[in-house]
Amino acid sequence: MKATGEFRALLRNLMDSSNFTLLEISYNHAGSDFSTEWKTNSNRIWGYFRVHPQYWSDRIKKLRASGANTLETYVPWNLHEPQRGVFDFGNGTFDMSQFLDVRRFIQMARDEDLLVIFRPGPYICSEFDFGGLPSWLLGDPELKVRSSNAAYEARVKIYFDALLPLVTDLLWSNGGPIMMVQIENEYGAFGTEDYPHLEYLKSLMEQAGINELFVTSDSPLTAGDKGALPGVLQSANFYDDASGQLAALLELQPDKPVLVMEYWSGWFDHWYEPFHNARPVAVFQENLEVIFNNFNGSVNYYMYHGGTSFGFLAGANVIPFFPNYLPDVSSYDYNAPLSTVKYKATPQIM
Template structure:
């Protein structure tokens, strides 16, 4: 039985009522020497959980390999999170988006021009399974069932914005389960259009991604999933920047007011981002809006913790909001 379970309207952690108050913190966008500092600042803001993607293309630069050291020492990051008293949401994809090169899909996948990515094409699912055969064993000791911090694992990422191959999502669910992942599984999708319909999976918790229109977004999530916890798995409090474009920001009071609306509704939340960090090397992704639009090296995201790790205006405003709904540490915020 997973450590984190669901009721008709919330979560239980080890049988006790629990609300996820999380923030995104990608280990691969932060120098390992700074992980402890960033995790401590997450806890002091009032977070009880941190969320991270897992970039397949960095961990497996060539087929049959697995890199888990230095910037990619995910087991160490999980140990540090546990030492800080934080739970963890893991989002292994295989596609992560994240404004990341290829959305995390390895470049070598394109050597097979007939492979249908993000689908139940056996050529794709077989490669995923071989990757999970390597990735999951070193992570299983960090699952909550084994006494670790990981309380939930995401299946794919906003898949409803891309396709509707239910067999593919089912394969991923079974791939995680058959390799020892017993923790709660969840999907995340934007709440507009048919995204929730296309990206969800029976028996797997559905969560939403949005940054505003909180009441309407939660209502659509409830319509798609009549029972279970309401959760915003990506509460967008800023945005990323394209090369040559303006720096994006979001008004602190506006973001804090929407966070308060989310928590007042009884929902759980993952703030995206708590700390964005940096796209080191050539890891930044790109979009194509009638022209090539690369993301910049900085992934500051106008987050509560700036790219350099300093608390910004949102840090203190969000801490005040969280304190209205949950205990925050007695220690002074940085």
């Protein structure tokens, strides 16, 4: 695998090319060298808000040592605006304040020569309370979340106006590590197909000065292109059947690189389940080999390091049979590679 410094130089050359745009990546434009580098682009996901900041440096160093060249993170709106109009980016007095210096987190990734994929939502899922949306949004009976509802989009704009300026100097185009930004999250699975809302979110990011590679993420076999936008790279989220998922992705965008935004390295646990969800290393490796060898793809491990959903921040799942509501446990261990034998298995495949 090429060194990250060479990878950055390659991306910069491609961005400066007159016949290449980050919003229209294709193998024909990028050439075989970019295709090869994209194949070996191995990334890791963990949320800074689930790990005490005293451990950030340790976890990032271990991430880099595993062979990764990119760190990916969500950004939880409910923690950064815990009260309407009151923002906390690590300088507040709330219980979680010390976990919320997202700017410092990204700078620490840069110091380890890592690229960054930035996923600001505003909805993030992540088995987090209300999918990372602030609970106080529910106080407005006219507000409809994740839609082009005027009341909702007004609050998103206020939040993005506070968040995005904190990281604009850390964008790739400004010499920083953030080279990719995700729009919303698994919007195709939400089922509303409110494309004006996705366009609105993209416009807010562009107005903030973001012109990096935009991306959406969904499971192609089930969502198709329902959460996609023209000119925005689609990526895949899945647990298994890498062949089926990525074949479906290529049908949707045959001229684009293959990116797995979330390859689910394990799974989360619910209260009262009689077992801890764990994924055999052999199955984990099999899907990775398909991603790399059969589809020349890049992959993000969701999760690389799970951490903890502190307090009452763990999310829940709704199912169509008893007991209908499945609350997630506080531990977000996720059977993630850092704390399992998968950590040592990964570089062997790469």
